[in-house]
Amino acid sequence: MSYLEFGAIPLQVNPDLQEERDQASFHVTELTHIIDGGAEKTQLRKRLEKLIYSDPDFRRFPDVRTFGTKSEFYGASVLKSIKLFQLRKEHQWTDEESDIVHSLVDHGHALGLHHAMFIPALERLATDEQKAKWLTIAKQYKILGTYAQTELGHGTYLQGLETTATYDPGTQEFILNTPTISAMKWWPGSLGKSSNYAIVLATLITRGKRHGMHPFVVQLRSLEDHQPLPGIKVGEIGAKMGTLSTDNGYLILNNIRILRENMLMKNAQVSPDGTFTASAPNQANYATMVLLRVRISEFAYTNISKAVTIGIRYSAVRRQSKLDPEEKEAKILEYQTQQYKLFPGLALAYAILFSTKLLKKKYREAQTEIMKGNLQSLPELHCETSGSKAFCTEHMLKEVEIIRQSCGGHGYLAASGIGMMTSSSAPLVTVEGENTVMYLQVARYLLKRFSNAKSGEQIEGCTSYLSMNHAPYLCPFLSEKDCRNLSSLCDVYRYRAFIVISRVVRTVQTDIKDGLPQHDAFNKNLVHLVRAARAHCYFNVVKDFAEAVKELDASIQICTVLISLCCFFAVHGIVENSGDFLQTQTIGVEQLKWLKNLQTSLLAEIRPNAVALVDAFDYHDITLTSALGSYDGNAYERLYQSTEKDSMNSQEVHSSYHTYLKPFIQEMNKAKL
Ligand SMILES: CCCCCCCC/C=C\C/C=C/C(=O)SCCNC(=O)CCNC(=O)[C@H](O)C(C)(C)COP(=O)(O)OP(=O)(O)OC[C@H]1O[C@@H](n2cnc3c(N)ncnc32)[C@H](O)[C@@H]1OP(=O)(O)O
Numbered sequence: 001m002s003y004l005e006f007g008a009i010p011l012q013v014n015p016d017l018q019e020e021r022d023q024a025s026f027h028v029t030e031l032t033h034i035i036d037g038g039a040e041k042t043q044l045r046k047r048l049e050k051l052i053y054s055d056p057d058f059r060r061f062p063d064v065r066t067f068g069t070k071s072e073f074y075g076a077s078v079l080k081s082i083k084l085f086q087l088r089k090e091h092q093w094t095d096e097e098s099d100i101v102h103s104l105v106d107h108g109h110a111l112g113l114h115h116a117m118f119i120p121a122l123e124r125l126a127t128d129e130q131k132a133k134w135l136t137i138a139k140q141y142k143i144l145g146t147y148a149q150t151e152l153g154h155g156t157y158l159q160g161l162e163t164t165a166t167y168d169p170g171t172q173e174f175i176l177n178t179p180t181i182s183a184m185k186w187w188p189g190s191l192g193k194s195s196n197y198a199i200v201l202a203t204l205i206t207r208g209k210r211h212g213m214h215p216f217v218v219q220l221r222s223l224e225d226h227q228p229l230p231g232i233k234v235g236e237i238g239a240k241m242g243t244l245s246t247d248n249g250y251l252i253l254n255n256i257r258i259l260r261e262n263m264l265m266k267n268a269q270v271s272p273d274g275t276f277t278a279s280a281p282n283q284a285n286y287a288t289m290v291l292l293r294v295r296i297s298e299f300a301y302t303n304i305s306k307a308v309t310i311g312i313r314y315s316a317v318r319r320q321s322k323l324d325p326e327e328k329e330a331k332i333l334e335y336q337t338q339q340y341k342l343f344p345g346l347a348l349a350y351a352i353l354f355s356t357k358l359l360k361k362k363y364r365e366a367q368t369e370i371m372k373g374n375l376q377s378l379p380e381l382h383c384e385t386s387g388s389k390a391f392c393t394e395h396m397l398k399e400v401e402i403i404r405q406s407c408g409g410h411g412y413l414a415a416s417g418i419g420m421m422t423s424s425s426a427p428l429v430t431v432e433g434e435n436t437v438m439y440l441q442v443a444r445y446l447l448k449r450f451s452n453a454k455s456g457e458q459i460e461g462c463t464s465y466l467s468m469n470h471a472p473y474l475c476p477f478l479s480e481k482d483c484r485n486l487s488s489l490c491d492v493y494r495y496r497a498f499i500v501i502s503r504v505v506r507t508v509q510t511d512i513k514d515g516l517p518q519h520d521a522f523n524k525n526l527v528h529l530v531r532a533a534r535a536h537c538y539f540n541v542v543k544d545f546a547e548a549v550k551e552l553d554a555s556i557q558i559c560t561v562l563i564s565l566c567c568f569f570a571v572h573g574i575v576e577n578s579g580d581f582l583q584t585q586t587i588g589v590e591q592l593k594w595l596k597n598l599q600t601s602l603l604a605e606i607r608p609n610a611v612a613l614v615d616a617f618d619y620h621d622i623t624l625t626s627a628l629g630s631y632d633g634n635a636y637e638r639l640y641q642s643t644e645k646d647s648m649n650s651q652e653v654h655s656s657y658h659t660y661l662k663p664f665i666q667e668m669n670k671a672k673l
């Protein structure tokens, strides 16, 4: 066989993968339509896919990503941003269309924060008059902006932000300053080299009084030559583990004067004479973060669904060792342990998909009210978005890494597409509210709602179960078969959450009664509080998944397979956290035995549809950029083909040979002689 024949990609689908597709019990397209939200949405996505991928600059990304330098990668990413902006303008994309496009192109493009945060911040924090000024030019790309909140010294604790915006009534300007090294802005995406504007979050000082964190529109760079304006020092913070396309930046402000009107004044106002008035609680200024927490939850779906597509397709074409000594080597997907690595990620992808669809709906409804000035739903929304962001990203990151390991050695190759996914997924547990901190916000809300419920209030929303009549719980599972009941599984999660929450409330209360100040009583129980928040979030995701499956308007075949998957998601979660479930007596030892058996039975049940379930995500090969996970399953040919793109292979003999190796080899051979 010639060299070329080795590398050529066969025209047909790998027969091992075809075999998987042939045995699917349902129509993949029907499920794709459900995932996309309807047949017309699938058509829309495909139309956008065609448009984007017809441009070679989007197609050549895998090469740059795999083999370029940081600077080359960033440069190519700026080009990609500009092309996306031009296309958005030309085709007048809606936000929905734009979101679809962002999930298609390699995420995190250089100017991504302009649409992800700068524009949403203007929409949420500016008055109508300010919107007419700033939003209009931002949408026309006359200015390119970012969201500069985090500082070197503080990311989580926003009340600790040190950047100041001091009002000068004499000139009716704010003077922005970075008073200490820890006050410099540090981390904002698109800040280092790309943006010429930023919404800077700073502590407002007027008439000698500090009024907490507020948003200010600040020009950073000249619109003529992109040089930083006088008094502004801005740059890139340095190499990161991944996300090479984004120029995360630092920013130092030295007596920067901006007009009074540059303070975004929807929620609080400073009048010309310096009088401060607040028309909403300070937390209303956190609105951009709340939106991003929804989007990051959705992004967790994108990452886990891509990863598991790669893992399952590859496991269907990779053969290693013999199951039956008389047969040929088995597909690694046949091994129960391999299914145990992959199917939790598969079930998680569907769980996050359905749960975030619901979250998005709730977000839209709440946001409509908030924009009208009704902030009643804000605490509940904060709890739901914080919890979803923490739960989805925590579980996604864990499963993506397990799936990477499931690909063996090849999973460690950049060409697999999955290693990069691990490093680009990693920051999602930190950005937009570090996960532990987000769980603690959920816990804080749970404690409040718990005591409301205790005092007889009828609780609505995601914590409504706290006001249920909680007679001692008796697990209804009397056999393995009973454990399949989705409604009973939801009950098990609900009671676990209730008991974990009530126990931590009792402990905190006892500690306070015993004389500990409230903050010490909290800190003494922080781990348990996070555990309570996790239990609450897990319950909500299981419930959302189960309800979505129950209400699905789909064929019996699809319902059957999704019920198995949902059941597996719930059962797996109980088995993985069995200590907690046993300790809260929501299950007993006997029931745990049945649940463990059911867990492995479900692996076998899901197995025949595994490839179809990932095919239904319908990722284009360019979106996946994976030699292991392409639709045709020709993994080895694609891996070998990818070596051609490696610059190390552009010369037969590398230049280092002449500089170092040749003299060394010659020296060694001389010595031998
Ligand atoms: C295909 C598209 C994909 C898109 C993906 C994009 C990827 C982009 C990648 C990266 C972008 C990253 C951007 C960023 O990271 S921006 C910076 C994000 N920073 C944070 O998230 C900071 C986290 N910290 C906080 O949110 C807060 O400081 C806090 C919640 C930890 C504490 O709040 P604070 O007011 O300082 O103190 P309290 O704890 O005392 O809270 C008072 C009170 O307010 C309630 N509360 C807090 N936050 C909110 C909120 N957002 N909404 C409503 N209410 C809120 C809090 O619960 C307290 O309530 P109380 O108990 O009733 O008093």
Ligand SMILES: Cc1cc2nc3c(=O)[nH]c(=O)nc-3n(C[C@H](O)[C@H](O)[C@H](O)COP(=O)(O)OP(=O)(O)OC[C@H]3O[C@@H](n4cnc5c(N)ncnc54)[C@H](O)[C@@H]3O)c2cc1C
Residues within 6 Å of the ligand: 113, 147, 148, 149, 150, 153, 154, 155, 156, 157, 186, 187, 188, 189, 243, 248, 427, 430, 431, 432, 433, 434, 436, 437, 440
């Ligand atoms: C890739 C990336 C992109 C980013 N993009 C932006 C951006 O565009 N704009 C922007 O403004 N920021 C951005 N950030 C910053 C990001 O929002 C912060 O890093 C994040 O909010 C976490 O804050 P921190 O770094 O201060 O972590 P810290 O708060 O210092 O966390 C460190 C540890 O302390 C713990 N901890 C902190 N406070 C508490 C507490 N109260 N209780 C218990 N434990 C606590 C945490 O759990 C964690 O384990 C970005 C960060 C990254 C990594």
